[in-house]
Amino acid sequence: MRKLKEFIIEKLVLISGLASIFFVILIFLFLLKEGLSLFKFVNPLQFLAGKSWYPISEPPQLGILPLILGSLVVTIGAAAISIPIGVACALYISEIAPGKIKETLKGGIELLAAIPSVVLGFIGMITIVPWIKHIFNLPTGLTALAGSVMLAFMAMPTIVSIAEDALYSVPRSYKEGALAMGATHWQTIWRVMLPAASSGILAAVMLGIGRVIGETMAVMMITGNAAVIPTTILQPVRTLTATVAAEMGEAVVGSEHYFALFAIGIVLFVISFAINVTADLFLHRETKKI
Amino acid sequence: MVKFNINDLNIWFGSAQALKGVSMKIMRNEILSVIGPANSGKTTFLRMLNRMNELHPNFKMSGEVELDGRRTSELDVESLRKRVGTVFALPLPLPLSIFDNVAYGVRMHGLKSKAATSDIVERSLQEAYLWDEVKDRLGTSAFKLSGGQQQRLCIARTLAVEPEVILFDEPCSGLDPISTAKVEDAMLKLKVNYTIVLVTNNVKQAARVGDRTAFFLSGELIELDITDKMFTAPSDHRTEGYISGKFG
Numbered sequence: 064m065r066k067l068k069e070f071i072i073e074k075l076v077l078i079s080g081l082a083s084i085f086f087v088i089l090i091f092l093f094l095l096k097e098g099l100s101l102f103k104f105v106n107p108l109q110f111l112a113g114k115s116w117y118p119i120s121e122p123p124q125l126g127i128l129p130l131i132l133g134s135l136v137v138t139i140g141a142a143a144i145s146i147p148i149g150v151a152c153a154l155y156i157s158e159i160a161p162g163k164i165k166e167t168l169k170g171g172i173e174l175l176a177a178i179p180s181v182v183l184g185f186i187g188m189i190t191i192v193p194w195i196k197h198i199f200n201l202p203t204g205l206t207a208l209a210g211s212v213m214l215a216f217m218a219m220p221t222i223v224s225i226a227e228d229a230l231y232s233v234p235r236s237y238k239e240g241a242l243a244m245g246a247t248h249w250q251t252i253w254r255v256m257l258p259a260a261s262s263g264i265l266a267a268v269m270l271g272i273g274r275v276i277g278e279t280m281a282v283m284m285i286t287g288n289a290a291v292i293p294t295t296i297l298q299p300v301r302t303l304t305a306t307v308a309a310e311m312g313e314a315v316v317g318s319e320h321y322f323a324l325f326a327i328g329i330v331l332f333v334i335s336f337a338i339n340v341t342a343d344l345f346l347h348r349e350t351k352k353i
Numbered sequence: 354m355v356k357f358n359i360n361d362l363n364i365w366f367g368s369a370q371a372l373k374g375v376s377m378k379i380m381r382n383e384i385l386s387v388i389g390p391a392n393s394g395k396t397t398f399l400r401m402l403n404r405m406n407e408l409h410p411n412f413k414m415s416g417e418v419e420l421d422g423r424r425t426s427e428l429d430v431e432s433l434r435k436r437v438g439t440v441f442a443l444p445l446p447l448p449l450s451i452f453d454n455v456a457y458g459v460r461m462h463g464l465k466s467k468a469a470t471s472d473i474v475e476r477s478l479q480e481a482y483l484w485d486e487v488k489d490r491l492g493t494s495a496f497k498l499s500g501g502q503q504q505r506l507c508i509a510r511t512l513a514v515e516p517e518v519i520l521f522d523e524p525c526s527g528l529d530p531i532s533t534a535k536v537e538d539a540m541l542k543l544k545v546n547y548t549i550v551l552v553t554n555n556v557k558q559a560a561r562v563g564d565r566t567a568f569f570l571s572g573e574l575i576e577l578d579i580t581d582k583m584f585t586a587p588s589d590h591r592t593e594g595y596i597s598g599k600f601g
Contacts, residue, residue, distance in 0.1 A: 162410070240445050243405060244458045244514060245435030254461060 091332070098329040101125070101322035110326060116290040116301075118310065118320040125323040127330070129292045133207070133300035134276060136293045137286060140211025141218055141275045146268055148215070149222030153267075156223070157230040158252055169227075176220035184281030187213040192285055199297055205287030207300040213281050218271035225270060229263020230256055262345045269342035273335050279304040303327050354381045355422075356518060356548045357402060362416035364397055366409055371397040373572040375416075379518075384540060384549040386563030386580065388556055390595065393569040399520050399552045403437035404430055420518075435462065438516035442523040444503035446495035451487050454495045454506055458514040473513050480546075481509035482539045501532020505539060512543075519543065521551040525558065537562050556596050560584050568592045 101110065105125050113126015156168050191212050196204030237259055241251040257264070279302075287299020288309065307324050314321040357379035364372040372394045379385050387395045400406045401418060404425060418425045425433055447454050455474045456464075464470055474491070478484040483505040487498070495506055504524055511519060521540070525533040540549055540562055553559050559566050563580040568589075576583065576592045587593045 236441065236443065236445055239405065239408065240441065242408070243403065243434055243439035243441075244461070244511070245431045245433075245438075246461055247431050250461055 094325060094328050094332060097322060098325035098327075101319065101326045104319045104322070110323070111330075114292060116306070118314070118323060123319050123323075125319060127303070127306075127323075127327060129290045130301055130303045130306050130327070131330070132292055133286070133290070134302040134304070136207045136296060136300055137210040137214060137282060137302055138272060138275050140207060140296055141214035142268070142272055144211060144215035145218040145222055145271060145275075149219050149267070149271065150226055150264060152219070152223045153226035153230060153264075154252060154256075157227045158248075158256065169224075172220050172223050175216065176224075180217060180278060180280045181284075183213055183216060184284035187281060187285045195297075201297060203287060203299065205285055205299050206297050207286060207293055208296045210282050210286035210300070210302075211296070213285055214275045214278055217278055217281070218275050221274050222267045222271040225267035226260070226264045229260040229267065232263070233259040262348045266342040266345040269338050269345065273338040273342065276338065277304065277331065277335050279308045283308055303331050307331075355379070356381045356420065358417075358419040358422070359401075360417040360419075362401065362418060363414060364394075364401065364406065365411075365413040366397075367411040371572055372401070375574045377567065377574060377577055379548065379550060380565075381548050382544055382546075383564040384544050384551060384562050386559035386566045387550065387552045387569060388554075388559045388566060388595070389569035392571070394572040395552045395569045396522060397572075398569065399439075399522055399550060402518070402520055402550065403434045403439065405434075405439070435514050436516055437518040437520060438511035438514065439520045439522060440504070440508050440511050440524050442526050444500060444507050444527070446498070446503050446506055449495060450492050451495050451498070451506065452491040455509045455513050458510055462514060474509075477509040477513040478506075480512050480539075480543060481505045482535060482542070483509055499532065501528050501535055504528060504532070504536055508536070508539060508543075516547065518548040518550065521549065521553075523553055524551070526554060533558070556598075568595060570595070 105113075110125055110127060111131070112128055113124065114128050115124045115126050116129055117124040152168075152172075156165055156172075160168060187209060191209045192204035194204070195201065195206060195209050233256055237255050238251055241255040242248075246254070282302050283305035286302065286305065288301045288305055289299040290301045290306070291298075293300045307327050310320070311324055314324055355378045359375060359377050359379075362372055362375045363370065375394075375398065387398060389395045397406060401414075402420075402425075406412050406414075407430075420428070420433070420437070447457060449457065452471075452474055455477050456470050459470060459473055464473070475484065475488075478487065483502060486502060487506075490497075495503065498506060504527075508519075508524075525536055528536065537558065540551065543549060544564075551559070551562065560580060565578060566580045566583045567577040568575045568583070568587075568591075570591055576587060576589045578588070583592065584596060587596065593599075
């Protein structure tokens with residue numbers, strides 16, 4: 064009787080474990096099946112490098128280069144804002160802040176991670192967008208820059224918490240060794256702590272960027288959604304994710320437009336998969352080193 | 354000549370008292386061995402000398418520590434630690450070449466000239482008795498060295514910033530007897546130019562290299578005397594018990 068119970072529990076756990084892999088494979092296969100159907104109509108190069116996205120014109124023009132560049136501009140902008148601030152914040156929390164401030168800051172960062180993205184998008188819409196319009200004297204504040212600023216807020220919690228873990232796991236003896244040689248606090252941080260934690264910090268950055276690329280809602284609300292090739296950060300752009308979210312509802316099932324949105328899904332999947340694998344490599348390297 | 358003058362030193366970590374009323378002098382160019390069982394306060398004593406205890410959040414102290422007649426608490430902590438270097442229990446080479454490991458400290462303190470750097474590296478490695486073993490492969494990784502060589506590399510790295518005092522915190526605890534002998538040789542030759550404080554769990558090592566020996570027990574300095582006298586005719590029965598292996 065006991066053996067039977069053990070057997071059942073073991074198998075249930077096994078099935079639950081396999082389920083997650085099974086679903087990932089199913090999703091991927093479905094995405095591939097629907098997405099690859101597009102290439103019966105358009106060749107892959109035209110799709111990836113095509114300069115215009117007019118899905119409902121006749122015939123539809125399905126070039127996603129403007130969307131890729133839109134995602135890229137927003138992501139690079141967000142990275143440029145969130146990486147320095149995030150890493151500096153992690154440094155402050157792990158190395159400088161005294162006990163109480165440290166706990167408060169950590170709580171604050173976790174809270175930031177808990178804000179739903181639609182709320183962030185909404186706040187961005189009524190604060191950052193008008194500011195940008197006003198400061199740069201633009202016809203509209205719905206720009207790539209607004210998206211970057213907002214997404215930087217979203218990437219921060221990931222970057223800060225993982226980078227802080229990496230700094231925390233640097234052996235105490237490294238730090239003491241540097242201080243015992245007469246290094247100042249800043250020399251210790253810059254020449255010992257940061258290099259020793261570098262792989263973890265890089266992983267933090269990659270995961271932060273991964274979050275930014277995959278983000279949809281806030282971006283859709285505040286980047287303006289114009290599918291043109293961006294030349295500056297102060298113009299409206301449209302990202303890959305926002306395109307899928309905005310157009311899926313109105314695309315005719317089985318049309319080229321419909322397949323093209325799935326193909327965008329594949330592109331996104333490949334990008335975030337690559338980012339996650341890179342981050343994983345960095346994290347893995349760290350555990351091996353220590 | 355007195356290098357360190359310690360007067361009625363008490364140290365607490367939180368509510369636990371690690372050192373109780375310790376007063377002593379450390380002379381220039383001597384090797385002072387510090388022995389005692391675990392939790393006797395000997396490492397706390399050592400870390401006091403270059404204020405490394407202050408990294409502990411609940412650290413409190415009373416009493417005075419003077420280096421060359423000036424209170425260490427009044428000195429700039431970075432320059433104090435430059436003057437009073439530490440060699441830790443586990444050799445901790447950086448993931449760099451042998452040369453860069455030794456040059457690390459002086460470069461951090463702002464030395465730019467290549468010629469001066471390589472002079473310092475050579476001199477330090479010679480002082481640590483490692484030069485002959487590594488002079489043909491200064492560019493290889495420090496991890497390729499044996500444990501004893503790594504520890505002497507760490508000694509060279511400490512010497513490179515030209516300290517006056519070197520604190521050894523159980524420097525041979527992870528080493529085999531032959532490597533230990535080489536590190537001890539290096540220490541004996543270093544005392545010509547440096548003052549050395551050696552904390553060790555190995556009573557025989559204290560007897561071999563120390564000019565004077567201090568015995569700590571439960572945070573108190575029980576006895577401090579010329580090593581030979583201490584090991585032949587200790588004046589306190591607790592010292593006798595420890596060095597003859599009855600406890601600890």
